[in-house]
Amino acid sequence: MNNQAQYNYDFDYDGSVAPFNLCPSVPTLQMMKQLIASPHTNSVGILTGKPLDYIVGVFRGYLEACEYEHKIILSGNNGFKTQTGIAWPPAHEHFLCGAKDELDVERLQAPFLALKRKLLVWAKENGHHIWFQSNNIGITPFSEDETIRLKIKEIAEKELSDADIFLHPDAVDILPKDINKGALLDDLFSGKWGLEKLAPENTLVIGDGSNDIPMMKKAQEWGGYAVAIGRNEQVIEVADVHFLTIESALATFLAFTDVGLHPLHGQIQN
Ligand SMILES: [Mg+2]
Numbered sequence: 082m083n084n085q086a087q088y089n090y091d092f093d094y095d096g097s098v099a100p101f102n103l104c105p106s107v108p109t110l111q112m113m114k115q116l117i118a119s120p121h122t123n124s125v126g127i128l129t130g131k132p133l134d135y136i137v138g139v140f141r142g143y144l145e146a147c148e149y150e151h152k153i154i155l156s157g158n159n160g161f162k163t164q165t166g167i168a169w170p171p172a173h174e175h176f177l178c179g180a181k182d183e184l185d186v187e188r189l190q191a192p193f194l195a196l197k198r199k200l201l202v203w204a205k206e207n208g209h210h211i212w213f214q215s216n217n218i219g220i221t222p223f224s225e226d227e228t229i230r231l232k233i234k235e236i237a238e239k240e241l242s243d244a245d246i247f248l249h250p251d252a253v254d255i256l257p258k259d260i261n262k263g264a265l266l267d268d269l270f271s272g273k274w275g276l277e278k279l280a281p282e283n284t285l286v287i288g289d290g291s292n293d294i295p296m297m298k299k300a301q302e303w304g305g306y307a308v309a310i311g312r313n314e315q316v317i318e319v320a321d322v323h324f325l326t327i328e329s330a331l332a333t334f335l336a337f338t339d340v341g342l343h344p345l346h347g348q349i350q351n
Pocket residue numbers: 093094095096097288289290
């Protein structure tokens with residue numbers, strides 16, 4: 082570790098940077114801005130299960146000036162659709178799973194739209210209220226009722242045997258296999274993005290949920306670190322470091338890098 086080192090941070094959004102269904106706190110926003118502006122930060126990625134459009138809108142609100150826009154990587158639907166910077170339409174966007182354009186996306190999406198139709202009919206017949214976010218790929222039905230979310234998972238497993246399913250405290254992500262935040266990290270560091278300065282071993286990933294585990298394992302594979310936020314035991318078990326709040330994690334990263342140390346200096350216990 083030296084004081085010239087620069088780090089890549091890849092954050093999950095809901096449950097990590099922002100509480101579910103709420104805005105990030107004012108201190109979180111201030112520290113995120115400091116982290117992006119820091120000379121010790123090479124890149125800041127937001128890798129969310131939400132659609133890319135949603136997270137672009139959020140980040141346009143974060144940044145009063147676009148001076149550091151080149152450091153930002155925004156990725157939606159668990160890594161499926163990604164862009165650098167916050168421009169809309171994006172200057173550079175990219176799909177996972179070999180999809181090259183919107184026609185490929187439609188082809189991949191067809192079986193998921195059929196499942197969405199089945200779930201809507203099932204919900205209507207049973208008097209359940211479920212809501213679907215506007216995904217680029219896969220489907221994400223929301224329900225406040227855990228029993229309904231588990232039933233949705235069961236139906237999805239029966240209808241699409243090769244889908245990946247992530248359960249959340251408010252929703253269920255149902256996605257084609259091989260679309261996850263770990264696959265996106267692999268892609269980002271492959272060299273084809275023109276992000277030559279990205280150093281895989283200087284990467285920290287920060288998450289709170291089961292859909293963050295693929296990116297955590299990928300960062301660790303490269304000698305980087307995984308940071309758990311909150312109380313999900315499955316995530317804490319995989320992570321190298323655990324913070325109860327995002328504010329404590331960000332304050333730690335900033336304090337150590339400001340004095341030329343690794344963002345997790347003295348935090349790793351093994
Ligand atoms: Mg999350």
